[in-house]
Amino acid sequence: MSMLSVENLHVYYGSIHAIKGISFEVNEGEIVTLIGANGAGKSTTLNTVAGLLKPKNGSVQFEENSLLGIPVHKIVGKGMALCPEGRRIFLQLTVQENLEMGAYSRPGSEIEASIEEIYQRFPRLKERHKQIAGTLSGGEQQMLAMGRALMSKPKLMMLDEPSMGLAPILVEQIFDIIKELNEAGTTILLVEQNAQMALSVAHRGYVLETGRIVTTGTGAELLEDDAVRKAYLGG
């Protein structure tokens, strides 16, 4: 079943036409990745799906319901979370408060149990639960950003460059977590610069170039695709 369906999406920043009519789908249980060079429009796409940007044209449907016109803060309650580019955790709040904010749309009685679950997945966060988030290392901040997004219990989790700025060992760890989450039933839409890693975990992928989708296929097909190899995998 199609969980997220985007059709003929056009997004502008003022007069800049950033997304030029893209369409794609994410089915329940999948990991789908959007790859592309800097400025291709990956973040713009995710931000539009999450409601932060308003498209000029096109449709965004989540579980058969249109998301357009719904205020941003109501979208997370429908079961979709975005872990944004650059993490954007609340630097002046504690680790635990950041997680509480992630569960803002849920009833207070369920929050404590969810925080425990997150701490089990990310023991580092538990050790530092009272620490101000701005003092965490980059890797810990990324864990916190993912933990915070998971606190809303999303059916669809969108991740914008979760590996950005991390050491290779941490990148492996982040991708392992993404696979685990997916196996536990969360559908994933992943945006990555690290095309090699992204395509090797993804069921399907889309290649974005200057606001248009130019290629699509399974992860394995795209890894083998000559043009994709040339452009994004270093030959």
Added chain:
Amino acid sequence: MLTYLINGISLGSVYAIIALGYTMVYGIAKMLNFAHGDVIMVGGYMAFCATSYLGWPAIPSVLFSVLVCTVLGIVIERLAYKPLRNASSLAVLITAIGVSYFLQNTALLIWSSNPKAFPNLVSLPNLSVGSIQISSVAMVTVAACIIIMVGLTLFTDKTKMGKAMRAVSEDKGAAQLMGINVNGTISLTFAIGSGLAAIAGVLLCSAYPTLMPTTGAMPGIKAFTAAVFGGIGSIPGAMLGGILLGLIEIFGKAYISTQLSDAIVFAVLIIVLIVKPTGLLGKKVNEKV
């Protein structure tokens, strides 16, 4: 000497309560609400009308004043500032000055420029300690200030809404992704700030009982100074800045010069800002990207 200290702390407490409104609105909406001082004046007039025209007792009159100012704060934000959410900060500043004049002139139209004698709302006995008299107004003012400070700190540190407010002040987009209603949070901030302004208005007019349409202007500017002095955006900073400013003003008046006391206040501000540009308790913005 002790009397000056008490007067200074009491005046400073009023500045602190007003400064909290400036600082909270600045923290959340990133704007200087220059009309804030005039909300104090409206608060004073509302309490005045409730007691003098309607004959209400003190507590209901104060509550009425708080209610009207809270609603006024929300309405000002919705009508004047919300449409400018994405405009330049200069446009917002000019609008705020416009709102300030609008409130003053409306007050002028309704109540004229003749000063009104503010009724005595604090009907408690003054306290005598040895040879020193502490007025009941001063005691109520300091007590109100402490209660407000503790209450606000608990609210922002412990409640879900308070934490959401801190999240919004840091990153509106990320806060929205969490499901926080940013517009609602901004309205709430204006509501709290304006409600506090009403209380400050009543306390101010109780200590200096002449009420005019321009009553709020000077305390507003001084409280803004206090907020900057303490570190704008910081709640304890507003408190500290307010109290210090009150002390400086009263001691300056007593020992240096009555005419120069305001100049001294601003001179101290300038020195503090040169030494520590973020104010006494201002946060350094440490962003990791």
